[in-house]
Amino acid sequence: MNLSPGLLLRDFRLVDETLDMPGSVWIEQGVIQDVFPQGATLPETRLPMHRTIHGGGTLVLMPALVDLHAHFRDPGYPEKETLESGSLAAVAGGYGTVVCMANTKPVIDTLAKAKTLKKRADALGLVDLYPVLALTQGMEGKVLSDIHLLKGPLSKTEPWIRMLSEDGKDVVSDELLYRALQEAHRLGIPVSCHCDAGGPEAEEAKAAGKPREFWSRIAENHATQRVIERARQAQGHVHIAHVSTKESVDLIRKAKGTQQEKTGPQGFTLTAEASPHHLCLTHGTAHALGDATWGRVNPPLRTEVDRQALIEAVLDGTIDAIATDHAPHTEADKLQGAPGFTGLETSFALCQMELVLQDRITLSRLSALMSASPARILGLTDRGRMAPKFRGDLIVVDTEAAWQVNPDLFRSRGKNSPVPGLPCTGRVLITIYQGRVVFESFLSHDS
Ligand code: NCD
Ligand code: ZN
Ligand code: ZN
Numbered sequence: 448m449n450l451s452p453g454l455l456l457r458d459f460r461l462v463d464e465t466l467d468m469p470g471s472v473w474i475e476q477g478v479i480q481d482v483f484p485q486g487a488t489l490p491e492t493r494l495p496m497h498r499t500i501h502g503g504g505t506l507v508l509m510p511a512l513v514d515l516h517a518h519f520r521d522p523g524y525p526e527k528e529t530l531e532s533g534s535l536a537a538v539a540g541g542y543g544t545v546v547c548m549a550n551t552k553p554v555i556d557t558l559a560k561a562k563t564l565k566k567r568a569d570a571l572g573l574v575d576l577y578p579v580l581a582l583t584q585g586m587e588g589k590v591l592s593d594i595h596l597l598k599g600p601l602s603k604t605e606p607w608i609r610m611l612s613e614d615g616k617d618v619v620s621d622e623l624l625y626r627a628l629q630e631a632h633r634l635g636i637p638v639s640c641h642c643d644a645g646g647p648e649a650e651e652a653k654a655a656g657k658p659r660e661f662w663s664r665i666a667e668n669h670a671t672q673r674v675i676e677r678a679r680q681a682q683g684h685v686h687i688a689h690v691s692t693k694e695s696v697d698l699i700r701k702a703k704g705t706q707q708e709k710t711g712p713q714g715f716t717l718t719a720e721a722s723p724h725h726l727c728l729t730h731g732t733a734h735a736l737g738d739a740t741w742g743r744v745n746p747p748l749r750t751e752v753d754r755q756a757l758i759e760a761v762l763d764g765t766i767d768a769i770a771t772d773h774a775p776h777t778e779a780d781k782l783q784g785a786p787g788f789t790g791l792e793t794s795f796a797l798c799q800m801e802l803v804l805q806d807r808i809t810l811s812r813l814s815a816l817m818s819a820s821p822a823r824i825l826g827l828t829d830r831g832r833m834a835p836k837f838r839g840d841l842i843v844v845d846t847e848a849a850w851q852v853n854p855d856l857f858r859s860r861g862k863n864s865p866v867p868g869l870p871c872t873g874r875v876l877i878t879i880y881q882g883r884v885v886f887e888s889f890l891s892h893d894s
Contacts, residue, residue, distance in 0.1 A: 463815075479839055500884075519534075527776050533791075534568065539888075550614060556581040556586070577607060582594065609827065619644055632683035637716070643663065643745060643746060646669035663745075688770070691749050692746070724748065724790065727800075739784050744787055773789060776789075797871070841879045
């Protein structure tokens with residue numbers, strides 16, 4: 448039951464994937480009831496008890512962000528992140544929905560473990576969390592996880608499971624991967640694929656002592672090709688996680704082209720995500736941070752050619768969504784070489800600066816990439832847009848706010864940002880979850 452009073456958001460620039468206009472929004476019972484264009488008479492005196500937030504005509508109101516890929520490290524690694532710290536980081540970054548990967552301790556490989564996590568997240572009431580189920584027991588790549596025991600389609604029986612993934616590694620066995628994809632197809636949900644399982648050429652280069660940036664590229668390209676082929680056979684929906692090389696982009700573009708030709712039994716669904724760090728940074732940043740420590744991430748930060756190819760792929764729709772791959776680690780773990788960057792609290796600003804302020808895409812398109820499209824990939828038809836009947840998950844953004852990344856101020860326990868000290872433009876001031884304000888930046892009072 449949602450007992451929060453109504454919320455009137457007055458005089459905003461309203462932005463979603465198809466909208467960019469001045470207006471106001473009325474939320475009640477956690478759901479958007481009305482979207483009023485500027486100039487419409489607001490029935491304010493007839494509205495029940497409510498709070499009003501004023502946008503002053505310049506602040507942006509957008510759908511809350513939807514993250515297809517985060518690591519909350521819960522259970523098992525509270526020194527890196529917990530459900531609580533991860534959820535607080537998510538709302539501070541403007542997220543209303545987060546998919547959490549299964550590489551925890553223990554691995555989320557049963558319905559019971561996933562359900563416990565979901566219940567705990569719901570009790571916090573900050574963000575709608577979707578645990579992924581691992582493809583194999585313990586992510587050991589030997590025996591299928593619970594997925595073959597589940598009844599499909601999952602959207603009917605277990606609607607809080609929307610994605611399967613072995614993220615952190617790949618399922619090496621072709622046969623097991625094929626069976627997992629078939630189960631996912633039967634269950635009607637996508638499999639997010641990490642894509643760095645080497646192949647002989649990458650293994651040879653690795654054994655010969657070639658640098659990581661050399662063999663990891665061969666590995667990503669090989670793995671991407673492999674899961675596309677397996678998905679073609681299994682007919683499932685494969686989602687490629689954290690795409691980083693130009694060659695992978697080309698493979699995905701080509702495969703999507705054939706998919707569009709609807710070649711009968713060849714038909715399958717292919718979607719792909721890019722991370723803010725691969726869209727905005729290159730290996731120069733990794734070198735400066737320390738290739739084996741603070742700059743280490745899977746896949747590694749690549750060249751400017753790769754980065755531009757990723758941006759092109761965002762422009763032509765080859766990349767469907769932006770996902771953080773929020774991967775918090777402790778300082779000690781980073782110094783030992785743990786790969787990954789904390790990312791939930793900087794993703795909006797990084798993408799806005801790189802893509803919108805550089806005039807590559809509009810704010811509406813960024814909203815599509817960070818809200819509507821990831822919601823569609825998850826089959827969540829009730830969010831990611833700003834229209835009546837959609838969830839009251841919205842964010843207030845000051846697109847001009849200047850601030851500086853200070854990991855010490857992150858809600859996330861992971862301070863391993865690749866951009867500490869970076870001057871940023873654009874900030875999430877308020878996050879609204881089902882009509883309730885769950886985050887308010889102190890900066891909103893400064894501006
Ligand atoms: C992730 C992690 O730390 O769990 N690390 C990373 O470098 N991206 C795993 C992953 O996303 O592959
Ligand atoms: Zn991964
Ligand atoms: Zn990941």
